[in-house]
Amino acid sequence: MTGKELDRSVHQQLRTLSKENAEGVAQHLVMVAALLEAEDLVGAEAHAETAVRRAGRVPAAREALGLVAYRKGEWARALSEFRTARRLSGSSHMLPLMVDCERGLGRPERALELATSPEARTLTVEERVELAIVISGIRRDLGQPQAAVLALQIPQLKSSARKPWTARLSYAYADALLATGDESGARDWFSRAADADDEGETDAADRLAELDGVVMVDLLEDENDDEDDQIDGADDVDDEAAGPSRRA
Structure with a gap:
């Protein structure tokens, strides 16, 4: 890492x-990104904290520490770091994660207020997609499944072009439809998500199989069970050969 x-x-x-x-x-900072990808949150946190100690007024350093805290589910800490990064940089590109932090803290109303703030209009297309996914989740948390569906009916949802967000957006829409009881629609969108998910970001294929009533069988586990049955059978044969005195 250079x-x-x-x-x-x-x-x-x-x-x-x-x-x-x-x-x-x-x-x-490079190590933070690499260790987050490797799911080594402890290592990522150590590098992020060192970066903040050495460059506390650099937005990217505060953002990196916020991302680690976010991945750990430390919502308050993540939100604090994201706010600091936004204050230092003047950029609101972390707004979707900030909204999700408010959601994680159990403050859905505050999350929705932040999601509809003027800063939301400055987001890029990809960031707006991420924000829509978070808003849909909040609506579901509030017991508003129809509103969750509507939150995802954005232009990018029906786009035929495959984008980095296509799989996650399709998956979220399928989940929202399923919450309304629309299994047919959910199946269609889980299928679209699975087709677009080249990186394995979602479990769309599993959800699709579940809706189709397909039972996934662990073949390795079955092989182990067969081996156990063979061993038990062999023990029974030995017992029979040993006669009554051995059973006593």
Whole structure:
């Protein structure tokens, strides 16, 4: 990890630091991303905290620590870091995660208020899609399944072009439809999600199989059961051969 793997925008933020410190912080930020991908949250947190200690006023460092906290389900800490990053950078691109943090903290009304704030209009298309998915989840939490469906009926849902968000958006829409009792519609959208999910981001294929009544069988477990049955059978044969005195 050299640190050069970071986006140009992050390198621009690091220009406020000394050359040596900037290089070190960059390496820590790269490690945070790599360890998050590897599901090593402890390691990612250690690197993120070091980056914040060395560059506390660099938005990317605070954002990295916020992402680790978010992945750990530490909603209050994540929200605090995201707010700090937004204050330092003036960017609201983490708004969908901030809304989800409010949801995680059990504050759905505050989450919806944040989701409809003026800052939401500054989001990119991908960020707006993520926000719609979060809003739909909040509506379901509130027992509003129809509103959850409506929240996802955005232009990107019906787009024929495959985008990075296609699988997750289709999956969320299928889940929302299922909550309304529309199994046919849910099946259709789980199928679309499975077709678009090249990276295995969702369990759409499993959900589709479940709706179709397909029972998944663990063949390895069956083989182990067969081996146990053979052993038990062999024991029974030995017992018979041993005669009554052995059974006593």
